[in-house]
Amino acid sequence: MTKIETQAAGVSIQGLTLSFGNTHVLKGIDLEIKQGEFFAFLGPSGSGKSTLLRAIAGFGPTPGGKILIGGDEVAHLPPWKRNVGMVFQSYALWPHMTVRQNVSFGLEERKIATPEINNRVDAALDMVGLLDLADRRPSQLSGGQQQRIALARTIVIEPRVLLLDEPLSNLDANLRVQMRRDIRELQQKLKLTTIFVTHDQEEANTISDRMAVLDQGVIQQIGTPVELYDKPHNLFVANFLGTVNVLAGELHETGGETVFRTKGGTTIPFDKAGKDVRSIIFRPQNVRISDDPIASNGNNTAMSGRVIHMEFLGSIVRYAIDVSGETILVDDPHHKGNKVHQVGASVGLLVANDQVMALGI
Amino acid sequence: MAQPISSVQRGPATIGIIIALFLILFLALPVLKVIFVAFQDPATGEFTFINFVDFFNTSLFQESFFNSFYVAIMSVLVATLISVPLAYFTTRFNFSGALIIQTLGIIPLIMPPFVGAVAMQLLFGSNGSVNLLLDEWFGFTIPFMEGLNGVIFVESIHYFPFILINLSAALVNIDRSMEEAAQNLGSSGLRLFRRIVFPLAMPGYVAGAALVFIKVFDDLGTPLLLNVNNMLAPQAFLRITSIGISDPMGYVISVILVGFSLLSLYVSLLALKGKDYATTQKGGGGLMKRDLRFWEKIGCYSLVIFILMLVLSPHIGLFLLSFGTIWSYAVLPDAYTFDHYITVFSSASQYITNTLLYAGLAATFDVILGTAIAYVVLRTGIRGRKWLDYGATAALAVPGVVLGIGYLRLFHSVDVPLIDKPLASWWVIIVIALTIRRLPYALRSCMAALQQVSIMLEEAAENVGATKSRTVWRIVVPLMSGGILAGFVTSFATASVELSATIMLVATESDAPLAFGIYEYMQSASGRGPGAALGIIAVLFVGFGTYMSHRIIERSKRAREASVPVTEGATP
Amino acid sequence: MKYISILCAAALGLSLISSAAMAVEGTLTIVTSYPTDTTGTFKKAFESKYPGLKVEMLKKKTSAGIKYLQETSDNNNSDMFWASAPDAFEVLKDSDLLVKYKSNVSGIPEKVGAFPINDPDGYYLGFAASGYGIMWNTRYLKAKKLLPAKEWADLKKSEYFGHVGMSAPSRSGTTHLTVETLIQGLGWDAGWAEWKAIAGNFKTVTERSFGVPDGVNSGNFGLGVVIDFFGLSSQASGFPVEFVYPTVTTLVPANIALVKNGPNPEAAGAFVDFLLSTQGQELLLDPKIRRLPVNPETYAKAPADFPNPFKDSSIGSAVKFDLALSKNRYNVVNSLFDVMITYRLNDLREATKAIQDAEKALAGQSNAGAKKLITEARALISELPIDEATANDPDFSAIFTKKRKKATDKVAGRQAEVEQKWDEMVKANYAKAKALAEKAKSML
Incomplete structure (x- = not known):
């Protein structure tokens, strides 16, 4: 059987701008995606992530700036000359064609000989495990099957880059996890440069090598999932990648020691010599909770407050604690027999100082 | 996107x-070529609006304008009366007459002009089959085909499919959840129809009604065959084709016909602006359907069959005429051949x-x-x-x-x-x-x-x-x-x-x-x-x-x- | 070999035959207002006489035919114009769209009735005669218990109210002739009064001249003012209708002419000669055609009750028709008829009905006041917006034709303006007549 072999290429985006009429959707995007990398665009709806993906595929208004695929400038090329495969959110399978016709379409457009087409279509369908459904029509397939066909239709043309536009959003939760793994596996097997658009940080975290967080047409940060989670450059990134406590305030010098004083009056020792720190952040799982006030020590800062809200989530209990007028979220790992603090109870908190990050805004 | x-x-x-x-x-270009005469002084050939002044000063034309307008509006109304029940039945009930109604949607349109009106005269004219029977049985007749009423009668039978087709399509496209949401909030029956269903179907209705209005307003054949001259289109035609006379009025009327029709198109577009709900609804699937009770079924079928007979009457008349030997002042032809x-x-x-x-x-x-x-x-x-x-x-x-x-x-x-x-x-x-x-x-x-x-x-x-x-x-x-x-x-x-x-x-x-x-x-x-x-x-x-x-x-x-x-x- | 030589001989024979008929081959395009029954019969007979020729009949209503020839004159494709109304040919002649032709067929007299058969200027020729008359549906009259009207004056009678149909003279050249004939016969004022009195009984004024026989045939109305062949051919087709010539009628020739710059003048000439030939004239007797031949000898072969204007002097000789007069005021008469009758038929009928009712009430009584009111009402209906002298004035009728030969030519007044003035007066008069008649009735 013929094999699907792709010649993956890196993608380089330089100073890309794009607008719909007077609405500026992309405001200067710079991005390097390495050959064979699995890259995610993460952002809320309206952040421009889909527009950016479609610009790479050649859809939408002509952008300003450069898009290089494997070193070739493609921004001026029509979609059909770019050889980037795209899987649409709604799959976009052609309802008037059978599965086989859908998959062979791109090869036919490339004027490839029929036997060769058949071999490659079989290979692609086999790869997604649906060879036996070749003669069905799209409307006779389940959502997951349609998804796989859409994938097969795209990889059969052996694209230089694979673009996935929220491919999992139309699937139910279980299927989504399965499909996520399958896509990742396929990508590894083909060593295909892949760009994946999603608004779901968990999805992005689990599947991608690196990702870019977008908001309002600007890339907020690029990095591996762990980098972004642990070292967000700004509040948006911090918030988007997980729940976070944000305390506004300012730095103070007390006896040669730098502390951060929140608006509520809590002070946290702060040894990182920041210039202009306006707020500090820390994740809820880095706070410990106890019945009684705990004293601060060199590594931890103590606070005390009152439980105003409690959610039992199974593996953890999430508390909202009022500390001098500021709300701090705490995730307390749950073990059988652990005490659960009720609303209204006075509690002590202990924040690990090395988990506290400073933000300029 | x-x-x-x-x-x-x-x-x-x-x-x-x-x-x-x-x-x-x-x-x-052809239209401009024709209507530029309307802007020409008949005496000097100079550009002028005098002919339009004449038009609006002439009582016959004022009357014709009013008549055309009246006939077009009334035809829309009558066509609506025919279409609404038909569209409603098919979309609201499990009504097996859907095929009949689909047929109704196209049949009137495939009637060649002239013959339809000839056949209608034989059936509904003052001495047509229906009136001869009425006269014999009850001693009175109904002037179906006389004057403006005759025009309205024939036009609405001919053009109602435009409303039927558009309205049915609009009703079918209504997302069922829209109706369910209204019911959930306590609305039902006629109120539900008036406040939710009708507004959602409105764009379809307006599109169809505008088409009927324009077609009737511009139609020439029907008034001519019924010898109704006091309308705009026949006036234009009669004046343009009169022997030896080259009165610019025919062309002035043409300009007014074209202009008025464009205006109605524009108005209907305006009315529809931002109201094309079809695209904002996802599911479609139409309204909830329910089964008809026995008497309701009989009622529905009788109405549908009555309308079908009415709509088919030109065809029936034509059929009889094509096989009849002589058909003169009689309910049916004398013999068949x-x-x-x-x-x-x-x-x-x-x-x-x-x-x-x-x-x-x-x-x-x-x-x-x-x-x-x-x-x-x-x-x-x-x-x-x-x-x-x-x-x-x-x-x-x-x-x-x-x-x-x-x-x-x-x-x-x-x-x-x-x-x-x-x-x-x-x-x-x-x-x-x-x-x-x-x-x-x-x-x-x-x-x-x-x-x-x-x-x-x-x-x-x-x-x-x-x-x-x-x-x-x-x-x-x-x-x-x-x-x-x-x-x-x-x-x-x-x-x-x-x-x-x-x-x-x-x-x-x-x-x-x-x-x-x-x-x-x-x-x-x-x-x-x-x-x-x-x-x-x-x-x-x-x-x-x-x-x-x-x-x-x-x-x-x-x-x-x-x-x-x-x-x-x-x-x- | 043998077959080939036979083929050669056959081909040679064919070419000899075709060279004999060389003058007439190709296509002959005739613009005509006649129905298929007429055109089909002549086309078939003519084509079988000239096998190399194909006749194209281009059916247009007379008015549309004139329009067509005028619109297409700069690139003319038609050979002939074939229609009834002589005045249609006059219009074409004036527009310089016809070419003279003289036929060499003999035996055709100068006149039929009081009308010259051929155009004195030689631009068009008569091939058959037609006269206007009254047709009625026998079933209809029987059901409504009416007697047939045999004279124009009979149609005024109140018992015919709502039973009469006619087409507008502006729509049908032959109807125009009928209107003009009666006006010439009775005089301008009396003639128009007569028409308006008749029109008060109209059920409808049809747009097509065939609309009248059609209405009578189907029984939509009982009596119709029609040209003879409509009545005769309807009868021949089996409809329960009859036809009669009133005393005051005129026989006018139905005509044919060659169009200027026609593509095939030889064939056109041959067609004229064929129409006038014994064979062509006899075709007119066909029950579906039923026109009066212009060759008196043809009547020998006609059915027994076929009218013969050359023998029966009662047909069409009562009026001496003045063609020049008719032509002069052609459009004025049409426009007057439309303004006073066609477009105001409802008003006219209401007034007429009121007068008829008042007269019925008056019958057998002597009420001078009421009688005076009725007479006044009648006078109001009869009143004309213009007098004969104005109608005959060529400057005045120019308003309706206003064919400006040069850009500098000026015509005073516009048709719409004039018609509006007329309409104002007519409408007011009819309303007043109705009011007077109602008042008269209330006095009885």
């Missing part, structure tokens, strides 16, 4: 320009072949143009693309006579190379006239069809390497095929019975189409039977064609049933 504005727009732009030129040459059909088959087969050729070509051009215009308008960002749509739709507002005279004036001095004949007397000009006249119908179908094709499907094709033109050919056109075919059928059916423009353009008898042949036959005492027979043949031909294409549409629809995966994200 916005429309893809690709750098590769040269192709669509070229096509757009070619279509624009076609519309200018065969629609705008096959002679008329024998006469027709032995002498008139060329009318049939001509019609198939003309209407077939015209309908083909219409769907090609319709698809191209729809594509340019909906899928490209070419500046002014909307004007293609407006321009083609404006053909609705141009009376056939005006177009016919315009062609004669404009193209008579243009010789066609090789055959050495003026373009105006070459049969191709008839095809062009039919193409222009029926383009709006095909265009609407194609637009609707393309709107239902998700842009994603096209992008997916381009993404795997198909160029724009290949995408259109392999993805867009096949997916639009239902709508294209529907457009073809409407264009074909109505073009086969068109007379008003063709009567001016038929240059030799061997080029004449069916409607013209029927008109010819109907001009002599002995030709009435054969004329009716020819009319029946026309109805059968068109009816059969319509039925066949309907079958094809249904089959292709069933082949890729409802769960087509791409309804979401389909709307840009």
Whole structure:
């Protein structure tokens, strides 16, 4: 059987701008995606992530700036000359064609000989495990099957880059996890440069090598999932990648020691010599909770407050604690027999100082 | 998602320009050529508005204007009364008469002019079958066919399908959850219908009603046949075609007809602006249906059958006429015979072949143009693309006579190379006239069809390497095929019975189409039977064609049933 | 070999035959207002006489035919114009669209009735005669218990109210002739009064001239003012209708002419000669055609009850028709008829009905006041917006034709303006007449 072999290429985006009429959707995007990398665009709806993906595929208004695929400038090329495969959110399978016709379409457009087409279509369908459904029509397939066909239709043309536009959003939760793994596996097997658009940080975290967080047409940060989670450059990134406590305030010098004083009056020792720190952040799982006030020590800062809200989530209990007028979220790992603090109870908190990050805004 | 504005727009732009030129040459220029007389001082030939001043100062024209307006409004009302129950039954109840109602949607349109009114006179005229019976049994008669009421009666029976089709489509497209949400909040019955269902179906209704209004306002044949002269279209026609008189008033009226029709199109567009709810609703599936109780069923069927009989009455009359020997001041013909059909088959087969050729070509051009215009308008960002749509739709507002005279004036001095004949007397000009006249119908179908094709499907094709033109050919056109075919059928059916423009353009008898042949036959005492027979043949031909294409549409629809995966994200 | 030589001989024979008929071949295009029954019969007979020739009949209503020839004159494709009304030919002649032709067929007299058969200037020729008359539906009259009207004056009678149909003279050249004939016969004022009195009984004014026989045939109305062949051919087709010539009628020739710059003048000439030939004249007797031949000898072969204007002097000789007069005021008469009758038919009928009712009430009584009011009402209906002298004034009728030969030519007044003035007066008069008649009735 013929094999699907792709010649993956890196993608380089330089100073890309794009607008719909007077609405500026992309405001200067710079991005390097390495050959064979699995890259995610993460952002809320309206952040421009889909527009950016479609610009790479050649859809939408002509952008300003450069898009290089494997070193070739493609921004001026029509979609059909770019050889980037795209899987649409709604799959976009052609309802008037059978599965086989859908998959062979791109090869036919490339004027490839029929036997060769058949071999490659079989290979692609086999790869997604649906060879036996070749003669069905799209409307006779389940959502997951349609998804796989859409994938097969795209990889059969052996694209230089694979673009996935929220491919999992139309699937139910279980299927989504399965499909996520399958896509990742396929990508590894083909060593295909892949760009994946999603608004779901968990999805992005689990599947991608690196990702870019977008908001309002600007890339907020690029990095591996762990980098972004642990070292967000700004509040948006911090918030988007997980729940976070944000305390506004300012730095103070007390006896040669730098502390951060929140608006509520809590002070946290702060040894990182920041210039202009306006707020500090820390994740809820880095706070410990106890019945009684705990004293601060060199590594931890103590606070005390009152439980105003409690959610039992199974593996953890999430508390909202009022500390001098500021709300701090705490995730307390749950073990059988652990005490659960009720609303209204006075509690002590202990924040690990090395988990506290400073933000300029 | 916005429309893809690709750098590769040269192709669509070229096509757009070619279509624009076609519309200018065969629609705008001929009309301007005719109506410029309206702006000419009859005495000096200078540019003037004096003729319009005359028009508004002439009481006959004021009256005609009022009458035309009154008849158009009343016809819309009567057509609404016919359509609403029919549309409501099919969408609200599990009513097995859906096929009947679908048939109702097309049958009245395939009635050749002249013969329909002749047959209606025989049935409903002051001494027609119905009145003779009424007079005999009850001693009174009903003036169905007298004066403006007669015009309203005939027009509403002829044109109500426009409302029926649009309203039914709108009702079917209503998302069931809209109704459920209202019920959930405590609304039901008539209030639910009035506050939720009706407003949601309104755009469809307005579209249909506007079409009926314009068609009736511009219609010439019906008032002429009922000898009602005090309306605008007949006044224009009578004045333009009077012997030896070249009164500019006919042209002034033409300008007013065109202008007023354009205005009503515009008003209906305005009314529809921002109200095209179809695209904001996802599920469709229509309203909740329930079964009818026994008596309700009887009621429904009686009403539907009554309307069907009414709508079919011209056909029934024509049928009787085509088999009758003499039908004069009697409920039914004196005796029956096959002679008329024998006469027709032995002498008139060329009318049939001509019609198939003309209407077939015209309908083909219409769907090609319709698809191209729809594509340019909906899928490209070419500046002014909307004007293609407006321009083609404006053909609705141009009376056939005006177009016919315009062609004669404009193209008579243009010789066609090789055959050495003026373009105006070459049969191709008839095809062009039919193409222009029926383009709006095909265009609407194609637009609707393309709107239902998700842009994603096209992008997916381009993404795997198909160029724009290949995408259109392999993805867009096949997916639009239902709508294209529907457009073809409407264009074909109505073009086969068109007379008003063709009567001016038929240059030799061997080029004449069916409607013209029927008109010819109907001009002599002995030709009435054969004329009716020819009319029946026309109805059968068109009816059969319509039925066949309907079958094809249904089959292709069933082949890729409802769960087509791409309804979401389909709307840009 | 043998077959080939036979073929050669046959081909040679064919070419000899065709060279004999060389003058007449190709296509002959005739613009005509006649129905297929007429055109088909002549086409068939003529084509079988000249096998190399194909006749194209281009059917247009007379008015549309004129329009067509005018619109297409700069690139003319038609050979002949073939229609009934002589005045239609006059219009074409004036527009310089016809060419003279003299036929060499003999035996055709100068006149039929009081009308010259051929155009004195030689531009068009008569091939048959037609006269206007009254047709009625026998079933209809029987059901409504009416007697047939045999004179124009009979149609005024109140019992015919709502039973009469006619087409407008502006729509039908022959109807125009009938209107003009009666006006010439009775005089301008009396003639118009007569028409308006008749028109008060109209059920309808049809747009097509065939609309009248059609209406009578189907029984939509009972009596119609029609040209003879419509009545005769309807009868021949089996409809329960009859036809009669009133005393005051005129026989006018139905005509044919060659169009200027026609593509095939030889064939056109041959067609004229064929029409006038014994064979062509006899075709007119066909029950579906039923026109009066212009060759007196043809009547020998006609059915027994066929009218013969050359023998029966009662047909069409009562009026001496003045063609020049008719031509002069052609459009004025048409326009007057439309303004006073066609477009104001409802008003006219209401006034007429009121007068008829008042007269019925008056019958057998002597009420001078009421009688005076009725007479006044009648006078109001009869009143004309213009007098005969104005109607005959060529400057005045120019308003309606206003064919400006040069851009500097000026015509005073516009048709719409004039018609509006007329309409104002007519409408007011009818309303007043109705009011007077109602008042008269209330006095009885």
